[in-house]
Amino acid sequence: MKFASEFRQGKLAQGLLSKIRGASKRPARFMEFCGGHTVTIFRYGIRQALPETIMMLSGPGCPICVTANADLDKAIALARIPGLIIATFGDAIRVPGSYTSLQVARAEGADVRIVYSTLDALRIAEENPGRKVVFLGIGFETTAPTIAASVLQAKEDGLANYSVLSLHKLCPPVIKALLDSGEVALDGFICPGHVSAITGSKAWEFIARDYGISCVVAGFEPLDVLQSVDMLVAQVERGEPMVEIAYRRGVQPEGNTEALRLMDEVFEPCSAEWRGMGTIPDSGLRLKDDYRRFDAEKVFEIDPGPTREPSGCICGEILQGLKTPHDCPLFGEACTPEEPVGPCMVSSEGSCSTYYRYGGGGIER
Amino acid sequence: MSDRILLAHGSGGTLAHRLVEERFVKPLLNPVLSKLDDAAVVDFAGRLAFTTDSYVVNPIFFPGGDIGRLAICGTTNDLAMSGARPVYLSLSFIIEEGFLLTDIDRIISSIRETTEEAEVKIVTGDTKVVDRGSADKVYINTAGIGVVPEGVSLSGRNAQPGDKVLLSGPIGDHGIAVMSKREGLDFSTKVESDCAPLCEMVAAMIAASPKIHCLRDPTRGGLATTLNELASQSNVRIVIEEERIPVRDEVLAACEMLGFDPLYVANEGKLVALVPASDAERVLAAMRKSKYGKEAVLIGEVKEGSSRVVMKTSLGTSRLIDMLTGDLLPRIC
Amino acid sequence: MCVAVPALVKSIEGSLARVEIGGIVREVSLRLTPEARVGDYVIVHTGYAINVLDQAEGEETLRLFEEIARMADGER
Numbered sequence: 001m002k003f004a005s006e007f008r009q010g011k012l013a014q015g016l017l018s019k020i021r022g023a024s025k026r027p028a029r030f031m032e033f034c035g036g037h038t039v040t041i042f043r044y045g046i047r048q049a050l051p052e053t054i055m056m057l058s059g060p061g062c063p064i065c066v067t068a069n070a071d072l073d074k075a076i077a078l079a080r081i082p083g084l085i086i087a088t089f090g091d092a093i094r095v096p097g098s099y100t101s102l103q104v105a106r107a108e109g110a111d112v113r114i115v116y117s118t119l120d121a122l123r124i125a126e127e128n129p130g131r132k133v134v135f136l137g138i139g140f141e142t143t144a145p146t147i148a149a150s151v152l153q154a155k156e157d158g159l160a161n162y163s164v165l166s167l168h169k170l171c172p173p174v175i176k177a178l179l180d181s182g183e184v185a186l187d188g189f190i191c192p193g194h195v196s197a198i199t200g201s202k203a204w205e206f207i208a209r210d211y212g213i214s215c216v217v218a219g220f221e222p223l224d225v226l227q228s229v230d231m232l233v234a235q236v237e238r239g240e241p242m243v244e245i246a247y248r249r250g251v252q253p254e255g256n257t258e259a260l261r262l263m264d265e266v267f268e269p270c271s272a273e274w275r276g277m278g279t280i281p282d283s284g285l286r287l288k289d290d291y292r293r294f295d296a297e298k299v300f301e302i303d304p305g306p307t308r309e310p311s312g313c314i315c316g317e318i319l320q321g322l323k324t325p326h327d328c329p330l331f332g333e334a335c336t337p338e339e340p341v342g343p344c345m346v347s348s349e350g351s352c353s354t355y356y357r358y359g360g361g362g363i364e365r
Numbered sequence: 366m367s368d369r370i371l372l373a374h375g376s377g378g379t380l381a382h383r384l385v386e387e388r389f390v391k392p393l394l395n396p397v398l399s400k401l402d403d404a405a406v407v408d409f410a411g412r413l414a415f416t417t418d419s420y421v422v423n424p425i426f427f428p429g430g431d432i433g434r435l436a437i438c439g440t441t442n443d444l445a446m447s448g449a450r451p452v453y454l455s456l457s458f459i460i461e462e463g464f465l466l467t468d469i470d471r472i473i474s475s476i477r478e479t480t481e482e483a484e485v486k487i488v489t490g491d492t493k494v495v496d497r498g499s500a501d502k503v504y505i506n507t508a509g510i511g512v513v514p515e516g517v518s519l520s521g522r523n524a525q526p527g528d529k530v531l532l533s534g535p536i537g538d539h540g541i542a543v544m545s546k547r548e549g550l551d552f553s554t555k556v557e558s559d560c561a562p563l564c565e566m567v568a569a570m571i572a573a574s575p576k577i578h579c580l581r582d583p584t585r586g587g588l589a590t591t592l593n594e595l596a597s598q599s600n601v602r603i604v605i606e607e608e609r610i611p612v613r614d615e616v617l618a619a620c621e622m623l624g625f626d627p628l629y630v631a632n633e634g635k636l637v638a639l640v641p642a643s644d645a646e647r648v649l650a651a652m653r654k655s656k657y658g659k660e661a662v663l664i665g666e667v668k669e670g671s672s673r674v675v676m677k678t679s680l681g682t683s684r685l686i687d688m689l690t691g692d693l694l695p696r697i698c
Numbered sequence: 699m700c701v702a703v704p705a706l707v708k709s710i711e712g713s714l715a716r717v718e719i720g721g722i723v724r725e726v727s728l729r730l731t732p733e734a735r736v737g738d739y740v741i742v743h744t745g746y747a748i749n750v751l752d753q754a755e756g757e758e759t760l761r762l763f764e765e766i767a768r769m770a771d772g773e774r
Contacts, residue, residue: 117745
């Protein structure tokens with residue numbers, strides 16, 4: 001077993017699809033929270049293969065799509081400090097802040113380097129002892145432990161020129177905020193598989209228990225996603241919302257305890273601002289005081305200037321499944337894939353972006 | 366004497382002359398170039414194709430090629446995609462002060478090999494040296510002219526419903542080979558760039574069928590972007606089948622690790638041909654017989670419709686294939 | 699989403715491992731998965747193994763899919 005092509009077999013997908021078609025009687029609305037699932041769903045044309053009883057909605061996509069202008073402004077202000085090196089995942093450099101983006105700052109002379117891993121960022125810090133290196137810590141629970149590990153590594157190696165701008169986001173609090181903010185027309189969540197590899201499936205129990213919405217943790221191969229839909233349909237038909245795992249090879253109920261321990265060692269929860277959704281308590285992570293010398297916000301005087309927040313964005317309601325992109329006054333006018341405003345347009349797999357490019361979901365029937 | 370390029374190498378004085386004569390002209394010698402006049406004067410008959418391109422790549426030496434081979438393949442391939450047989454090239458260097466002379470020699474030797482393989486001649490050239498920091502190591506520009514055979518008319522506007530879509534081999538090799546050596550990303554892989562001159566294969570294809578409608582090399586932006594260009598230029602719908610598109614395992618693995626879709630990864634030695642169904646088998650056979658088309662496959666067909674590319678997935682569903690927006694950057698999400 | 703791929707652990711040195719992902723080789727950190735052993739498959743995200751994949755569960759899931767596919771065939 002190589003854990004890849006086995007889970008893409010067309011023949012087995014057909015079996016799962018016909019099981020879903022046979023079982024799905026009640027109309028149901030499912031949201032895939034994670035942009036990775038959206039990619040799989042689009043790449044394999046899964047939406048059009050599902051019966052008409054099932055409606056799939058795309059969630060907020062990714063941690064970078066939901067990073068607020070104020071936070072991106074901080075990253076850009078840091079990038080403009082002479083001599084400083086910003087190390088970042090590639091996703092972050094295109095996303096606009098209030099006035100500009102990291103890629104524009106780079107064009108203006110900032111030293112912004114794209115890396116695949118914090119391991120590469122640590123190497124840059126080692127190789128440039130005379131310069132400060134700031135890693136942009138963006139990511140959900142999947143990524144946060146890797147950033148925590150880099151901070152611990154820097155501490156052990158005595159790397160004094162490495163720090164992290166922590167813009168991490170946590171998934172359960174934002175789902176809770178979405179569900180608390182009013183009427184939500186959802187019957188089930190496909191929960192993010194790689195976030196759950198760290199947090200465990202237990203992180204989602206409140207959704208089923210407190211809100212009566214079904215949850216299935218899924219992997220990212222097409223068969224994983226189909227299996228999760230099949231399990232959600234079964235729950236909806238039985239009328240018994242619970243948390244199940246459709247990715248048992250990669251996710252345990254209790255998660256990765258070592259990763260959780262490292263995350264807890266370095267970070268503590270804080271309130272965080274989400275693009276298009278506002279400030280949500282305990283939905284972010286900041287470095288604990290013991291690690292303040294690795295906290296870019298403490299190490300540097302960051303002056304990003306006044307934040308400009310776009311008004312009129314309805315991404316929050318789109319994510320709740322209450323509105324479609326066409327209901328938004330900004331859609332296609334002030335907000336386009338080239339100059340996105342809300343997370344659903346920033347993410348190339350977000351609802352708004354796909355509506356814009358394909359006129360309604362990327363589906364050709 | 367220094368083993369590096371000095372600003373004086375670009376001054377027009379004796380150092381400059383020596384550089385040009387010994388390191389550029391001597392290895393690339395031919396009767397036109399050896400005259401060293403201000404312009405190359407050549408005899409020419411027939412319909413002329415003319416193109417130019419500039420080459421910047423990081424790193425300049427990568428698995429399976431280098432900036433020199435790229436500069437010859439890129440321009441001769443652009444000529445070949447118009448159906449032309451490439452004949453003459455120009456070769457211009459912009460070199461950063463401090464560049465190693467041995468690296469110049471490596472590049473020129475690779476250029477020489479590639480021009481011999483593509484059967485083209487460098488007939489004119491230029492060299493400039495800029496201050497350290499004003500350029501990144503070396504940039505090359507090549508312009509080329511070629512002859513278009515009688516009766517051949519290729520254009521991205523010529524696609525017709527019913528045409529078959531042929532692809533000369535696995536996609537994404539160049540992009541992944543180059544990416545594997547970038548700072549901050551490095552991983553080891555046996556994938557080599559597919560960088561290759563395609564003019565011999567194109568000549569064989571045209572000999573097999575003069576009725577070929579379009580040829581295009583899917584370089585930056587990859588196969589997806591090229592097919593979108595063709596669909597939009599000809600205002601047709603192109604339908605391809607995912608399972609027929611060859612991608613090497615290693616390329617696929619690197620793409621999954623970095624969050625890429627191989628459909629958008631660059632190629633430098635592949636072509637896409639849109640060919641009337643009646644001639645598709647013959648053209649495919651000609652491709653498979655040539656050195657750089659052994660893995661050529663039919664991947665789909667052209668249909669009535671408007672400017673769209675649709676891919677049938679392995680699940681039997683279809684999805685729209687968009688153009689690449691922005692740069693291809695490694696992503697975590 | 700979080701881009702992550704399954705990778706085979708080929709060798710381990712301290713908290714670093716050489717892993718193979720479909721023919722490409724890269725160094726990854728095992729800091730989050732100290733229990734990983736040579737021969738295990740791990741999920742790699744941004745250069746870190748974030749979990750060890752469970753071979754038996756993977757096989758069990760595939761067996762289930764095959765059974766579903768057989769049943770679907772039978773109904774047709």
